[in-house]
Amino acid sequence: MCNTQGDTPIRLKRRPIAQSIENLDQLMNLEKGRMSRDLFWDRDIYEQELERIFARCWLFVGHESQIPKAGDYVSTYLGEDNVLIVRQKDGSVKGFLNTCPHRGNKVCFADLGNARQFVCNYHGWAFGIDGALKGMHASETYEAAGMDKSEHGLHPVAHVDSYRGLIFATLDPEAPSLAEYLGDMRYYLDAVFNMDEGGTEFIGGCVKSVIQCNWKYASENFVGDILHAGWTHDSGAKAMVGGPVAEVHKTPEQSYHVNFNGHGWEFNQDIVGNCATLGEKDLLKYLYVLQPKVAERLGELRSKMIGAISSCTLFPNTSFLPGQNTFRTWHPRGPGQIELHTWTFVNKSAPQEIKDKWRKGTMMTFSPSGVFEMDDGENWEYSTRSNAGFVTRQQDLYLGLGHDTRVEDTDLPGNVFQGQINEANQRAFYQRWLDLMKADSWKTVPQRDVPKMKEGV
Amino acid sequence: MSQPILLLKRADLEPGKVRKCEVGGVALAVYNLNGTFYATQDGCTHATASLSEGDIVDDDCIACPVHDGTFHIPTGQPMSFPCEHPIRTFKVIDEGEDVLVDLDQESDEAADAV
Amino acid sequence: MNAKTALPEIGVDAETQRRVEQFLYREARLLDNERWDDWLALMAEDIHYWMPTMENRRRADKNGTYAVDRGALYNDNLLDLTRRVTRFKQPTAWAEDPATRHAHVVAGIEVYQGEAPGEFIVHSTFVNYRSRVEKDNDLLVGRREDVLRAEGDSFRLARRKIIITQSVLMAKNLNTFL
Numbered sequence: 001m002c003n004t005q006g007d008t009p010i011r012l013k014r015r016p017i018a019q020s021i022e023n024l025d026q027l028m029n030l031e032k033g034r035m036s037r038d039l040f041w042d043r044d045i046y047e048q049e050l051e052r053i054f055a056r057c058w059l060f061v062g063h064e065s066q067i068p069k070a071g072d073y074v075s076t077y078l079g080e081d082n083v084l085i086v087r088q089k090d091g092s093v094k095g096f097l098n099t100c101p102h103r104g105n106k107v108c109f110a111d112l113g114n115a116r117q118f119v120c121n122y123h124g125w126a127f128g129i130d131g132a133l134k135g136m137h138a139s140e141t142y143e144a145a146g147m148d149k150s151e152h153g154l155h156p157v158a159h160v161d162s163y164r165g166l167i168f169a170t171l172d173p174e175a176p177s178l179a180e181y182l183g184d185m186r187y188y189l190d191a192v193f194n195m196d197e198g199g200t201e202f203i204g205g206c207v208k209s210v211i212q213c214n215w216k217y218a219s220e221n222f223v224g225d226i227l228h229a230g231w232t233h234d235s236g237a238k239a240m241v242g243g244p245v246a247e248v249h250k251t252p253e254q255s256y257h258v259n260f261n262g263h264g265w266e267f268n269q270d271i272v273g274n275c276a277t278l279g280e281k282d283l284l285k286y287l288y289v290l291q292p293k294v295a296e297r298l299g300e301l302r303s304k305m306i307g308a309i310s311s312c313t314l315f316p317n318t319s320f321l322p323g324q325n326t327f328r329t330w331h332p333r334g335p336g337q338i339e340l341h342t343w344t345f346v347n348k349s350a351p352q353e354i355k356d357k358w359r360k361g362t363m364m365t366f367s368p369s370g371v372f373e374m375d376d377g378e379n380w381e382y383s384t385r386s387n388a389g390f391v392t393r394q395q396d397l398y399l400g401l402g403h404d405t406r407v408e409d410t411d412l413p414g415n416v417f418q419g420q421i422n423e424a425n426q427r428a429f430y431q432r433w434l435d436l437m438k439a440d441s442w443k444t445v446p447q448r449d450v451p452k453m454k455e456g457v
Numbered sequence: 458m459s460q461p462i463l464l465l466k467r468a469d470l471e472p473g474k475v476r477k478c479e480v481g482g483v484a485l486a487v488y489n490l491n492g493t494f495y496a497t498q499d500g501c502t503h504a505t506a507s508l509s510e511g512d513i514v515d516d517d518c519i520a521c522p523v524h525d526g527t528f529h530i531p532t533g534q535p536m537s538f539p540c541e542h543p544i545r546t547f548k549v550i551d552e553g554e555d556v557l558v559d560l561d562q563e564s565d566e567a568a569d570a571v
Numbered sequence: 572m573n574a575k576t577a578l579p580e581i582g583v584d585a586e587t588q589r590r591v592e593q594f595l596y597r598e599a600r601l602l603d604n605e606r607w608d609d610w611l612a613l614m615a616e617d618i619h620y621w622m623p624t625m626e627n628r629r630r631a632d633k634n635g636t637y638a639v640d641r642g643a644l645y646n647d648n649l650l651d652l653t654r655r656v657t658r659f660k661q662p663t664a665w666a667e668d669p670a671t672r673h674a675h676v677v678a679g680i681e682v683y684q685g686e687a688p689g690e691f692i693v694h695s696t697f698v699n700y701r702s703r704v705e706k707d708n709d710l711l712v713g714r715r716e717d718v719l720r721a722e723g724d725s726f727r728l729a730r731r732k733i734i735i736t737q738s739v740l741m742a743k744n745l746n747t748f749l
Binding site for chain 1: 622624626627628629632634638640641642643644645646647651654655657658661663664665666703707738739740741742743744745746
């Protein structure tokens with residue numbers, strides 16, 4: 001796929017673009033809010049997702065704060081492709097497939113660390129942090145064979161770029177720029193990742209778990225589904241704050257769904273609603289003190305989003321919760337499984353005790369032992385698994401909430417819908433999914449959304 | 458005894474750094490360890506690699522840039538896998554601003570080692 | 572597992588060993604039977620209940636496999652534990668209804684004198700098997716390092732460190748204590 005890049009040699013053989021599954025349009029009728037269950041079960045659809053979603057989109061790979069020094073690396077995934085994201089000596093970030101070009105073994109078995117080189121355990125092929133093959137065990141024998149080391153470096157990911165500390169990578173050399181890919185969603189991202197001029201950092205390591213569900217159930221939940229919270233998470237809310245989840249469906253005039261290029265954010269303007277569920281008053285005070293300063297930096301609306309009841313998914317599989325400060329990627333592992341990686345983000349300039357409380361708060365609420373997440377996994381597992389039934393699988397699903405809620409007369413970037421109890425973002429998420437699945441390259445992906453923000457902002 | 462050969466000026470190599478110098482047809486790795494200069498062969502004894510492209514670690518060892526095996530710079534002794542055979546050291550002579558090397562003699566530390 | 576005890580390991584008499592074993596076996600039974608309040612009553616006021624997550628790092632990496640300021644599934648004080656129990660007891664705790672079936676198997680119990688008089692350092696291994704609905708079965712195996720504090724004719728749990736073998740938790744949630 002990256003065979004035309006720079007001086008990288010042409011790869012010996014690559015399977016031509018897989019023949020697309022026919023009649024993809026029949027999988028959904030978004031106008032009527034209907035969708036097929038095949039999306040969550042079919043193996044062929046999954047294989048096509050790996051190629052047309054995960055080997056094509058910009059995917060989150062790490063936060064700048066995780067790899068501050070040259071040689072710092074994290075091992076992560078683009079779909080099911082294991083990649084190493086490595087800070088270079090010149091401060092830039094590169095990414096490589098974590099596989100030796102000799103026999104294919106993993107070259108790095110650690111989750112993270114600092115390396116001067118990556119050495120394959122199998123035959124001692126050794127790669128610099130820039131991915132170049134530097135040598136191997138018994139190197140004389142390769143020299144005698146006339147092997148050119150410059151042709152056998154680690155396979156690079158096509159592009160790496162970052163926005164507000166969040167590092168993304170794509171395996172597709174033809175992908176649009178990250179700025180274009182995120183588009184107007186950057187306006188809202190600033191409410192969280194640029195609320196403070198010092199920016200954010202990840203703290204407390206990564207918590208990983210497996211859920212036996214289709215990845216899209218998790219992504220679409222965070223793209224727009226606050227609706228489930230009042231029901232699914234009643235027990236968690238009572239544990240943390242002693243009462244039910246706020247009845248956000250009663251105040252739609254103060255809340256929105258916004259989306260762009262399949263990314264989506266549902267939010268209201270209560271400043272601290274999400275944060276309140278951590279049960280730590282000091283965190284509320286921190287946000288209340290910060291809010292007027294954010295209003296000066298970013299304006300009134302975004303200052304009220306900094307910890308409000310809200311959730312966001314960046315298409316396809318990265319999500320976060322403002323206020324609760326959990327950041328997560330749902331890595332696909334077949335049509336019926338995900339590997340969930342979660343981190344805690346905080347403002348870099350926040351006092352240490354505030355950071356510690358957020359680290360603890362994400363653990364108490366949105367981790368596998370957290371009182372909220374505890375009830376999500378089972379919902380998604382059985383939304384997936386029930387489709388094993390042949391007749392069950394023929395039954396449509398419904399996602400028709402908020403059909404006539406589009407706000408046309410607004411200066412807000414993106415596609416704006418009134419009321420956070422809505423399924424507009426979910427429909428936009430699946431429309432983007434369908435557009436990408438039908439397109440044989442980035443060139444034929446329709447540009448439905450017109451950006452209000454300039455690309456270079 | 459051969460003539461010492463000029464390697465470089467003291468100011469040309471910062472403390473904690475290593476660089477490659479070719480003198481008398483020999484490729485050397487020259488090190489500045491907190492103001493004391495050392496010189497060893499540049500080629501690794503394990504695989505084809507230039508030690509001067511590696512990093513100085515644990516105060517006074519050079520980590521090979523290929524497999525990360527290490528050598529003790531003052532004595533040339535191998536310190537960690539996969540390095541097994543010592544690297545050749547050379548006697549460095551300080552003359553004010555000049556750093557010279559005697560290609561016929563080992564470092565003092567290597568000569569003292571049993 | 573890189574759990575290390577700096578203190579010298581000074582053994583205890585057979586009767587103390589027996590009483591500590593009995594305490595841990597009873598604790599396991601309370602958890603198997605979801606007797607959450609009775610279980611909470613075993614905790615000291617200053618309990619630190621900690622279950623870090625494991626990171627795969629090279630042996631040479633001085634940061635180690637886990638640390639107190641890194642990822643954790645539990646890093647709790649008494650209020651945190653009480654909040655978790657509060658959720659378990661809600662009729663809307665959907666992932667607990669129908670009830671999860673638990674088996675907490677405790678073995679390899681070693682008891683040593685603790686730092687303060689009346690405190691004991693207790694090592695144990697555990698196997699935790701949870702079954703839900705038709706065939707959701709989750710297995711966790713690990714090692715614990717506790718500090719028990721004598722109180723009356725029993726003990727309170729003052730500190731627990733739980734080290735599991737998995738780095739990626741192979742389960743959708745962790746709806747029990749270990």
